[in-house]
Amino acid sequence: MTSRGSTLLGAAFAVGAVVLLSGCGPSTGGDAKPATPTSTRPSLAEGVPRSYNPCNDIPQSVLDSEKLGMKIVANNDGDGGVEWRGCGWVRPNGYAVSIRTTNLTVDLIRSRNFAEATEFTIAGRRAISTLQFDGPHIKEACTVNVEMKGGSLEFSLINPPSNRDTGSTDSCVLARALAEKVVPSLPATA
Template sequence: MTSGWNSRRLTILAVGTALVMTGCDSSGDDAAPSGVPSPSPTIAPDVPTGYDPCTDIPQSVLDSENLRGKDKQDSNASGGVKWRGCGWVQTDGYAPAITTTNITVDMVRDKKFADTREYAINGRRAISTRQVEEHPDAVCTINVEMKGGSLEFFLSNPPSNRKTGQLDTCALAKTLAEKVVATMPSSA
């Protein structure tokens, strides 16, 4: 279990760094003169407020997905990217981390990850991607729009999981996201 969460943290840090680096340009002789700021993506200084996945997801939602063993999943990446939230596990099934992040839906879209799909969840823009190249079928990330960032669902579902391993990871993530997002206040 611990190594899975450590792998997730490394993946998150790599993705966060890649997202922040989107605005950097090393174009050699055509670079901006010294003292002139180069363009960079606008990122909120902190994660969105108004919904804390560790305390605001109703127990009934967690029970409906048989999620247990809440574990804090806070992390930071270079460039000010942040995640704040918790992870759970489903015995012999998938393991989600649900975090607020200052990464926006548009930032995710701009990275053009594999199997990118956009849709709405409870009236909010959402995007699902397969960001882990080594295990594209076993990991899915969904970001759902919030003011100043997004609510991120990072779902790990290795094929060896007896309950869910043969199910589509992004379909599982979307079902979970639909249940959770329905509990968010419209002000978040």
């Protein structure tokens, strides 16, 4: 793997971890305050959905159509019980993406009030795209979460403008288009 490919893939995995660092309101005297009252705040699902394994269940034809290669296992356990299970891929001269199941629900992602949150449906499932980074490069990374029983399927995509093949395309457009190809492979019971 090239150094650039490793860097892009590592950055894509970091997108999912950003969710862990967001969602709490301001701190007062060292005591973190929830962004919303706990009685109305969506909760984290018990565990990662196990009915779909992105590393094995994404059709090869989808990966080939997106020119995705260099698969790397991208399992993470975060603070507060957040879990991700799946893999990451890199498109040469293009974007890097991690596709993982997580116990973060669409409702919980919506409650975090990330920038440019857009709700839509894919194959009859609720979905949301968000920009989860702050700063000058916020639009280079987009996260799409698609509803599953017990969490969501998360697409964390990073697409710097310097990428020859995809750099001129909005990262959320790419993430949503990829999700629309992958989600039909989810079992109906997932």
